[in-house]
Amino acid sequence: MKLINLKWQQLILSLGCLLLIIACKSFYPTNKPDAVPLRVATDPTFVPFEIQKASGDLEGFDIDLMNALAQPAAGIAKVAGFAVQFENLPFDGMISTLQAKRVDAAISGITITAERLKTIAFSRPYFKAGLAIAVREDNQNIQDFNSLRGKKIAVQIGSTGADFAKTIPNAKISTFNSGPEFFQDLLNGNVDAVISDAFATLYAIKNGNLKGIRVVANLLTQEYYGIATPKDSPHLDAINKGIGILLSNGTYKQIYQKWFNADPPQLPNS
Template sequence: MLRFTRSRFVRRLVPGLVALSIVTACGGNQTQTGQAGGQSLTVATEPAFPPFESQGAGGELEGFDIDLMNAIGEAADLNIQFQSLPFDGIVPALQAGQVDAAISAMTITPERQQTVDFSRPYFKAGLAIAVRENNTDIQGFDDLKNRRIAVQIGTTGANQAKNLEGATISTFDSAPLALQELANGNVDAVINDAPVTLYAIESGNLQGLKVVGQLVTEEYYGIALPRNSPNLERVNQGLTEIKNNGTYAEIYQKWFGVEPPTLPETAPTN
């Protein structure tokens, strides 16, 4: 079984999957301002992907990505204003100039790099396979052929699922909804980002699930900006500064309880 070790990593996923589902379903135009002063930067995020971004009990945004972007803003003298959007609407919003940047556990892929620019990688992740605890037939990716698979729309997990011969793919607006479908027994597996899947399972809000096999992929998250954005250099400078002064490690420890891995300057190409 795949394990993602962390101490004090489990935090309250709820007020719950219901609250997150409401945010996603509404599409969200919520704006939340970070620090004052400096140039304003409107940053899109989908607050339905804990522990990276979610909505707290008081409606405030919280998570690793939120803390990280605020720290980058402070280091780069940028006034961060968050805007909630559905995940599959973030890249179009960047292309249309409706937002200045986006941080939402977005994997750097060659396809996305054709339409948006990315910062240097800020998180190393990968896709994991979740099944019900009593399932002994699925041990890895090849066992998912001809199975019922749930994924979050617009994600790399959804792209990977397309490669499965004979699989029936169900798409959902958020990862918690896909995992709930699995918990309800309506699908055989979920392909989703490993940290988010493990967080949902270990938080205790989704009973009877487990992660199997090895990571399907090795991925890196980046902050997305419109092509040729003048803000890219400042965002990278801010990210580099907080990595060098220890702020990044403090935020990583807060949410994952372990030391962060070494990150490359650019995402490896497959």
């Protein structure tokens, strides 16, 4: 009799453990071995949005945001069970890679533009930015768009800064793969100004010990970054829901304050 009761107790205990395991797996979808990998392209030269440390690990505002979206408690993992896998890719190759669907998404300070929306899709805006002019500290002649006329301008290949520079009358444009390269050319006197993202430029000057460079007070543009995906992406709805969750639960604000030491501005829904 005692033997039978013992067997029943063991059976009940086993069933209880099984139910607990099932419940845990349902609540934490990213712990599932079959979690869907989300291949995300990024260019780790766009400081402070993407940075590759000496160890090879990635960090930065965009990286923190994407990792937050993958958390089961609040993000795309909760919606669709994704496991984010970053892939390093030069910025000027991201649009074509998305068009070919060789990655599922891209995050690298990619500005939402009407031209890009013709070939790829974007999430709701996750960052308010703008283009700025950087010059040497001793340059007092360049103050705004009009004073860039006929000047030697440095830009990053494939960026909105590169597109904007084309509108400057008689400008001589030099293109570079990354920020450190064009800032060095500016310091060396090979170009008169750099047109780049305002936040990235200010961060680079402050943390990269770029003495001798300043940012002109007047921003050239106002723009928004989005997470880029191929057209008709099955993941876009989940990504948008995840961004909404991070904005509403305070996680986005924490990430923003970590990298920019300021409260984030209001963002539009679309």
